[in-house]
Amino acid sequence: MKTKKLKTANGLMSIIVLVLFCGSAVGLRPKLFSAKGHKAALAPAASDDGICASVVEAQNYVCEEHKVTTKDGYILSMQRIPVGRSGGEPGNRLPVLLQHGLLMDAVTWLLLPPEQSLAFLLADNGYDVWLANTRGTKYSRGHVSLSPDDSAFWDWTWDELVAYDLPATLQHVHDQTGQKPHYVGHSLGTLIALVSFSKDQLVNKLRSAALLSPIAYVGQMTSPLAKYAADNFLAEALYWLGLDEFDPRGEAVVKLLKNICKKPGVDCTNLLNSFTGQNCCLNSSIVDVFLEHEPQATSTKNMIHVAQMIREGTIAMYDYNNEEENKKHYGQPNPPLYNMTSIPHDLPLFLSYGGADALSDVNDVKLLLESLKDHEGDKLVVQYRQDYAHADYVMGENAGQVLYEPLMSFFKLQ
Numbered sequence: 001m002k003t004k005k006l007k008t009a010n011g012l013m014s015i016i017v018l019v020l021f022c023g024s025a026v027g028l029r030p031k032l033f034s035a036k037g038h039k040a041a042l043a044p045a046a047s048d049d050g051i052c053a054s055v056v057e058a059q060n061y062v063c064e065e066h067k068v069t070t071k072d073g074y075i076l077s078m079q080r081i082p083v084g085r086s087g088g089e090p091g092n093r094l095p096v097l098l099q100h101g102l103l104m105d106a107v108t109w110l111l112l113p114p115e116q117s118l119a120f121l122l123a124d125n126g127y128d129v130w131l132a133n134t135r136g137t138k139y140s141r142g143h144v145s146l147s148p149d150d151s152a153f154w155d156w157t158w159d160e161l162v163a164y165d166l167p168a169t170l171q172h173v174h175d176q177t178g179q180k181p182h183y184v185g186h187s188l189g190t191l192i193a194l195v196s197f198s199k200d201q202l203v204n205k206l207r208s209a210a211l212l213s214p215i216a217y218v219g220q221m222t223s224p225l226a227k228y229a230a231d232n233f234l235a236e237a238l239y240w241l242g243l244d245e246f247d248p249r250g251e252a253v254v255k256l257l258k259n260i261c262k263k264p265g266v267d268c269t270n271l272l273n274s275f276t277g278q279n280c281c282l283n284s285s286i287v288d289v290f291l292e293h294e295p296q297a298t299s300t301k302n303m304i305h306v307a308q309m310i311r312e313g314t315i316a317m318y319d320y321n322n323e324e325e326n327k328k329h330y331g332q333p334n335p336p337l338y339n340m341t342s343i344p345h346d347l348p349l350f351l352s353y354g355g356a357d358a359l360s361d362v363n364d365v366k367l368l369l370e371s372l373k374d375h376e377g378d379k380l381v382v383q384y385r386q387d388y389a390h391a392d393y394v395m396g397e398n399a400g401q402v403l404y405e406p407l408m409s410f411f412k413l414q
Contacts, residue, residue, distance in 0.1 A: 050065050050077070050079075050139060051063075051065075051077070051079050051105075051106055051107060051110070051131070051133075051139060052064065052065050052079050055107060055110045055293075056079060056081060056110065056119075059085070059110075059114050059120065060085055061081050061083075061084070061085050061114075061120065061123060062081065062082055062083055062087070063079055063080065063081055064079065064080040064082065065077065065078075065079060066078040066079070066080060066172065066176075067142075068168050068169055068172045069144065069168070070135070070164040070165055070167075070168040071164055071167075071168070072160065072163075072164050073143050073144040073145060073146065074135040074140070074142070074143050074164065074165070075140070075142030075143060075144070076132070076133060076134075076135060076140045076142075076165060076168065076169065077106075077133045077137075077139035077140045078106075078130060078131060078132055078133065078169060078172065079106055079130070079131040079133075080128070080129065080130050080131075080176075081119060081120070081122075081123040081128075081129040081131075082123075082128050082129075083123065084120075084123045084124035084125070084126070085114060085120070085123070085124060086124070090128060093126055093127055093128040094126075094127055094128065094179060094181070094182065094207070094411070095127070095128040095129075095130055095173050095177045095179055095180075095181035095182070096122050096127045096128070096129055096130065096181055096182045096183070096184060096411070097130045097132060097169060097170060097173050097181045097182070097183050097184070098118065098119060098122075098129065098130065098131050098132065098184045098185075098189075099132045099134075099166070099169075099183070099184070099185045099186070099189035099192070099193070100132070100133070100134065100186060100187075100188075100189055101185075101186045101187025101188040101189050101190075101213075101215075102187055102188040102298060102302075102306065103248060103294070103295040103296055103297075103298060104137075104186075104187075104294055104295065104296055105133045105134070105137040105138060105139065105140075105293070105294070105296045106119075106131035106132060106133045106139075107293040107294065108186065108294070108394050109131060109394065110131075111286065111289055111290060111293070111394065111395055112286075112395060112397070115400065116397060116399065116400050118184070118394070118399070118404050118407075119131060121400060121404050121408075122408070125408055127182075127411075128177060130169075130173045130181065132165070132166075132169045134161060134165055134298070135156065135160075135161070135165060136148075136153075136154065136245070136296075136297050136298050136299060137296040137297060137298075138296060138297075148245065151244045153244075154244035154245050154299040154300065154301065155244070155299070155301065156299055156301060156302065157299065157301050157302040157304070157305035157318045158188060158191060158192055158195075158302055158305060158306075159305070159317050159318055161188075161192045162192045162195045162196050162199075162201075165192075166192050166193070166196055166202065167196075167201070167202060170183075170202055170205055170206070171205070174205060180205055180206055180207045181205075181206065181207065182206070182207050182208050182209070182210070182411050182414065183206050183208070183209040183210065184209075184210045184212065184407070185209070185210070185211055185212065186212045186213055186393055186394055187212075187213050187215050187359065187360070187390065188215055188306075190211040190212065190213070190214040190215050190216070191214075191215040191216060191315075193209055193211065194211070194214070194216050194340060194343065194368075195315070195338045197209070197343040197344065197347060198338050198339055198340055198341075198342045198343050199338070199342070200342065200344060203344050203347055206347075207348070207411075207414045208347075208348035208349070208350065208410070208411065208414040209347065209348070209349055209350070210349075210350040210351075210352075210407050210410065210411075211349065211350065211351045211352070212352050212393040212394070212403070213352075213353060213354065213357055213359065213360040213390050213393045214351055214353060214360055214365060214368060215359070215360055216315055216340060216364070216365075216367070216368040216371075217309075217313060217314075217315060217364040217367040217368060218306075218309050218310050218313070218359070218360075218361075218364055219309070219310065219311075219312065219313020219314070219364065220313070220361045220363040220364045221310055221358065221359060221361050221364065222277070222358045222361050223275055223276065223277065223358035223359050224358075225274060225275050226275065226310065226358075226359060227310065229307065230306075230307035230310035230311055231310075231311065233307070234307075235300055235303035235304045235306075235307050236304055236307070238300050238303075239300045239301065239304060243300055244299065244300055244301070245297055245299065245300065246297060246298050246299060246300040246302070246303050247297040248295045248297075249294075249295055249296065249297065272287065272290075272390075272391045273389070275358070275359075276357070276358055276359055276389050276390035276391045277354070277356045277357045277358030277359065277389030277390055278356045278389055279356070279388075279389040279390070279391045279392045279395075279396070280356065280387040280388060280389065280392055280396070281387070281388075281392050281396035281397050281398050281399070282391060282392065282395055282396065282397070283397050286395050290395070301318070304318075305318045314337060315337065315338040315340065316334075316335045316336065316337045316338065317329075317330065317335040317336050317338075318335060319334070319335045320335075340368060340371035340372070341371045341372075341374070343371070343372065343375075345374055345375050345376050345379070346376050346379055347375075347379065348379045348380075348410075348413075348414045349372070349375065349379065349380050349381070350381045350383070350406075350407055350410040351365075351368075351369075351380070351381070351382050351383070352382075352383040352384075352385065352388075352393070352403060352407075353365040353382075353383075353384060353385075353388075354384075354385045354386070354387070354388030354389055354390070354392060354393070355384065355385065355386040355387065355388065356386075356387060356388060356389040357388065357389045357390045358389065358390065359390045360390060369382065381406075381410050383403070383406060385402065385403070388403075
């Protein structure tokens, strides 16, 4: 029976992934960015050697692999780029911790050529760059006692990323450098930071935080595919069928996507646009590079938690949909809410959001900004890019000029 359930679940997974990533790839023809006259993305192919060897060192940067164990036993992979491509001594460089979003890993920050990728730009501009990889992703699948084949390995949501992963990675950076780092989060990487700040956690261990495509409230999300998955309880269906790991990177699916992208007249930036909103500034070659490394696995329970946020429009802990279970975990019948107004008003924040973003919708971001209305004026910098959508923030060809330069200017003031 379990084998039958798993086969059904894997079939459903393939359908969901194809819907999420192929929904509008065929039949939509607008060219967002012609490859002609533009430099192709350069990230090397995926490898089992680790991100340092396969991506960073291939671009002639020094890179260190680090392992961090969380208090609940997960062994996370981190990468450090201590100096820029021109070399030099690490010296007293200020550290920066980069945290990726949902269904991604640290390669998020390395997909473009060095002069366009945030991680490389920071290193070349004098920062000590640290890359985090969330539990369950390719290089963070270790545990002191569990295997990824164990159901218990996947018994977590972003609540645990707040409670364990982020504190562990941040503490490791501090221990290794003796300095408070700046923080940059994208998508879910902003949510776990905001929630931590709202609990007054980690605030005294950071210099500042930059939040790109901030995810907090998502009840007004306009992505039709994400909304469909949430409204139709697709993650819950997978969980019931026994699929604890949500892994959209099945070999057959990735092969099919790559074949679709090779078809004449198909602009595969639409693979991302159908989910993230109409990205303005992606090189048409970027999806090929993206599919070499991403998407990454997460827990199905985590996908359920995100779906709950979309349906309810609130920022709350995971809802077990059973009063007794909730009481057992939280001491109350409903999951506790996270209060964004509790974020300390003197924490330096840089927040950038886009008018075309279908995941971090403008109206949801406005709710977040309303929660921050009492923030000290000189401690909150808000940037709005009318043309940007969700993927532009980490893969946009012009992000270096329009986003990363202002971000680094913000860091210099802190």
